Amino acid sequence: MADNFRVIFVELAQDVDSKTVCVNLATKLKTSEEKVALFFKGKPLFAPNNKDKALKQAKLLASLGINCRLQAVSSAAQNSSVSIANSLRDERIFDALDYITSSLIRLEEKLEDLEQRLPEAQLKIPDESVDEWQSDDLMLEEDLVPPKKRSNILLYSLVTTAVILLIVLAVYLVFPNLFSF
Known part of the structure; x- marks a missing residue:
C-alpha cells in the first residue's frame, strides 16, 4: 500500500x-x-x-x-530517486579520488626529479671548506666526525601532510554530515 x-x-x-x-x-x-x-x-x-x-x-x-x-x-519510486542521488554522489567522490591520485603521482614525479638534480647541484658548488688563509692545523682533542648524510625529513613530512589532507578530504566527501563547520 x-x-x-x-x-x-x-x-x-x-x-x-x-x-x-x-x-x-x-x-x-x-x-x-x-x-x-x-x-x-x-x-x-x-x-x-x-x-x-x-x-x-x-x-x-x-x-x-x-x-x-x-x-x-510508491516508496520504490522514492527509493529510486534516492539511489540516483547516491550514485551521483559516488561518482563525484570517485572523480575527486581520481584527481587526488593523479596529484599524488605528479608530486612523486617532481620529487624524483628533485632527488636526481640534487647531487648534480652539490657537485657544481665550489668547495668552500678549503680556504687559503686557513693553512694552520686545528688542535682538537677529538677526531672530527664526518657529518651525517642529510635526510629528507622535510620532504617526507610534506608528502605525509599532503596525504593526510587528501584522506581528510575523502572522508569529508564520503561522510559530509560527520563535519559541522
Whole structure:
C-alpha cells in the first residue's frame, strides 16, 4: 500500500478561465505562474505527502475550480530517486579520488626529479671548506666526525601532510554530515 499521494491535474471546471485560475493559484500558494502553468500541463505542483495533506491540497484546488485526482506514489519510486542521488554522489567522490591520485603521482614525479638534480647541484658548488688563509692545523682533542648524510625529513613530512589532507578530504566527501563547520 502506498504511504504517499500526489495531486495530479485532471481538468478545469466548465465556467473557469485558465488565466484567472493560474493567477489566483499562484497568489494563494505564493509561487510563480510558470509553475502553476506546468501543473496544468501534467507536472506535479506539490511534493508527495500523506493522504490527509494530499486531500487538503485537492480541496484547495477544487475551491479554485480545478479538478484533480490523487495518485499513489510508491516508496520504490522514492527509493529510486534516492539511489540516483547516491550514485551521483559516488561518482563525484570517485572523480575527486581520481584527481587526488593523479596529484599524488605528479608530486612523486617532481620529487624524483628533485632527488636526481640534487647531487648534480652539490657537485657544481665550489668547495668552500678549503680556504687559503686557513693553512694552520686545528688542535682538537677529538677526531672530527664526518657529518651525517642529510635526510629528507622535510620532504617526507610534506608528502605525509599532503596525504593526510587528501584522506581528510575523502572522508569529508564520503561522510559530509560527520563535519559541522
